Amino acid sequence: MTATRATVPAATRAPQPQRPPLRLVVVPTPQPPLEDVRQPVRLLLPGAPAPRPRYRPGPRPLIGPAAFRDDFGPTWSRRAELPDARDAGRRLITLTLEALAGRRPLPQLQPMTSVGVFAALSGGRRPRWCTEGTAPLIVGPVHVCEPVDGVAEVSAVARRAGRAHAVAARLEGIDGRWRCTALQIG
Numbered sequence: 001m002t003a004t005r006a007t008v009p010a011a012t013r014a015p016q017p018q019r020p021p022l023r024l025v026v027v028p029t030p031q032p033p034l035e036d037v038r039q040p041v042r043l044l045l046p047g048a049p050a051p052r053p054r055y056r057p058g059p060r061p062l063i064g065p066a067a068f069r070d071d072f073g074p075t076w077s078r079r080a081e082l083p084d085a086r087d088a089g090r091r092l093i094t095l096t097l098e099a100l101a102g103r104r105p106l107p108q109l110q111p112m113t114s115v116g117v118f119a120a121l122s123g124g125r126r127p128r129w130c131t132e133g134t135a136p137l138i139v140g141p142v143h144v145c146e147p148v149d150g151v152a153e154v155s156a157v158a159r160r161a162g163r164a165h166a167v168a169a170r171l172e173g174i175d176g177r178w179r180c181t182a183l184q185i186g
Contacts (some may be wrong), residue, residue: 077173088178089154090142113180135161
């Protein structure tokens with residue numbers, strides 16, 4: 001028996017649905033992220049040694065008696081660690097007026113004043129009543145007010161040749177002693 005192939009004429013094939021033609025659609029680029037999370041990438045050449053870290057580790061903690069050294073610059077002192085504010089204020093006012101009158105070298109005030117006060121005293125204009133005349137300079141009673149622990153505000157009246165002048169200073173306890181951080185001479 002011979003098999004015969006059945007052929008269907010092309011006109012009788014079942015119609016296939018029409019597909020739309022293919023087209024290229026451009027998709028808009030997405031918005032950038034709110035936070036830039038990109039990090040720089042360091043490139044290394046093959047075979048090159050790795051670079052050294054930028055920051056070196058800090059010093060190791062000290063052990064023994066050297067561990068108790070404070071080398072962190074000036075530190076605030078509490079009132080209990082400081083000498084009497086009235087005596088320190090009287091000494092500061094007297095030394096300052098003597099230095100402004102030219103009877104004492106000005107650098108002697110440097111350990112007891114801040115950098116700003118010393119610069120103002122050494123570079124500023126001296127009050128006329130301090131520099132003129134030979135009458136003795138008399139400092140009256142010193143008044144002390146301590147608004148905060150380790151801070152004292154002192155005031156006194158200086159008399160010379162029958163005239164009175166007010167002097168006020170702010171003392172702050174730094175490294176166990178009083179240091180003048182503000183000075184007003186009237």
